[in-house]
Structures are given as C-alpha cells and as structure tokens.
Amino acid sequence: MAILGYARVSTFDQQLSQIEALTAAGATTIFKEKVSGARADRPQLAKLIASLKAGDMVLVTKLDRLGRSTRELLDLIERIGKAGAAFRSLGDPLWDTSSSQGRLLSTLLAAIAEFERDLIRERTGEGRKCAQAKGVKFGRKPKLSEYQRLEALKRRAAGETLAEIAKSYAVDLSMISRLAE
Known part of the structure; x- marks a missing residue:
C-alpha cells in the first residue's frame, strides 16, 4: 500500500507547505503541479490516477486541491475507488473513503449531484419544448438559403x-x- 500525495498550486510558496503536510502525513510519492484547478488537463493528476493500485491511498491537503467543482471531485473520487484505492483530505477529516463515514459521505453527495443533474435536465427539456412551441429554431443558421x-x-x-x-x-x-x- 502506497500513500500518494497530490499538490496543486498557483504559487511556489503554497506548494512548499502542501508538500511538507503531505510528507508529514506519510506520502511516499507526491505528484505536484502548478496549474489552475479550472483546467481539465492536469497531467500530474492523470499520472497519479493511472499509477493507482489496490490498497493505495490518495492524499491531499484540502478538497479544492483535487477538484474545483462537486461533480469533478466526486468523479475523481469514484475513479480512485474503482482503482481499489482510497482518498483522504487532511483538511477535511470526514473525507476519508477508507472509513465507513467517508464512504457514506461520498455516496450521499454523489446521489445529491445526480439528483441535481436530473432536475437540470428536466428543466432544460421543458424550456426547450416551450421555446419550440413558440417557434424558436435551434441550431446554427443555415449557410445557404x-x-x-x-x-x-x-x-x-x-x-x-x-x-x-x-x-x-x-x-x-x-x-x-x-x-x-
């Protein structure tokens, strides 16, 4: 079982404090990157996910270091779980998927996020139907008459x-x- 740390920052000083905290918590390998969390392409995070083995633990200092949105965070935690690994956030003690409480929290938030997606899908579908009934055309304007x-x-x-x-x-x-x- 390996403890793999992930540190993502926008300034060098932040990275140093994260690395110290991850090392103190037992991280043997730390994947570091200086990139905005809003970017979808985070090469070091992709390497971390690809390197996971059953029994590994992914460790971050705070939840927002891993994902910037609830949906992204839950997707990443699910990918970690599918690899047979666990996830833990040092700054958020309830987020430890190796514990029963952490798995329960992840499951509840995933269910809430799915419910929210379904509600959005229903509302946009209804809005689309209303707009079509009023004669609104969807899609690009034809290039040729x-x-x-x-x-x-x-x-x-x-x-x-x-x-x-x-x-x-x-x-x-x-x-x-x-x-x-």
Whole structure:
C-alpha cells in the first residue's frame, strides 16, 4: 500500500507547505503541479490516477486541491475507488473513503449531484419544448438559403463539380454533397 500525495498550486510558496503536510502525513510519492484547478488537463493528476493500485491511498491537503467543482471531485473520487484505492483530505477529516463515514459521505453527495443533474435536465427539456412551441429554431443558421440549395442541386444535376459549386457559395464541399441526401 502506497500513500500518494497530490499538490496543486498557483504559487511556489503554497506548494512548499502542501508538500511538507503531505510528507508529514506519510506520502511516499507526491505528484505536484502548478496549474489552475479550472483546467481539465492536469497531467500530474492523470499520472497519479493511472499509477493507482489496490490498497493505495490518495492524499491531499484540502478538497479544492483535487477538484474545483462537486461533480469533478466526486468523479475523481469514484475513479480512485474503482482503482481499489482510497482518498483522504487532511483538511477535511470526514473525507476519508477508507472509513465507513467517508464512504457514506461520498455516496450521499454523489446521489445529491445526480439528483441535481436530473432536475437540470428536466428543466432544460421543458424550456426547450416551450421555446419550440413558440417557434424558436435551434441550431446554427443555415449557410445557404432555400433558393441557393435548390440552385446548387440544379448545378450538380447539370454536371458541375462539387468543388466548383462549393467554392461559388464559400462553403465546404461536404455541405454540397449532403444536399441530395
């Protein structure tokens, strides 16, 4: 069983204090990065997750070092759990998934987050239906008018190449090829 620390900071001074705390708590390997938590691509976090083995413990000084949103945090904790590892936050003692209370807290928050996603999905679906009933069109505005589409089909039927037609309307060749579909 290895204790793997993760330190993410925006300034060098913060990193030093996190490394000291993680080392004092028994972390043998510490993955460090200086990157905003809002960024999805965090290479050191990806390396940490990829290196996990059953029985390992992932250790952070505070929850916000691992994830910036509840959803992201719960997803990461789930990935850690699927690897057979546990998660612990030094600054948040209830967050220790090696304990019954920590697993319960994670499960409850995951259920609440899923419930919230379902409510959002329902509300946006209802809003979309109302907007469509009022005549709102969704999606991009067509690049070609109905007249241009019919004209392009006639030109295509007359033997003009797709490339020539597309160039004359300043659209991709694929758009002209899809007109007959």
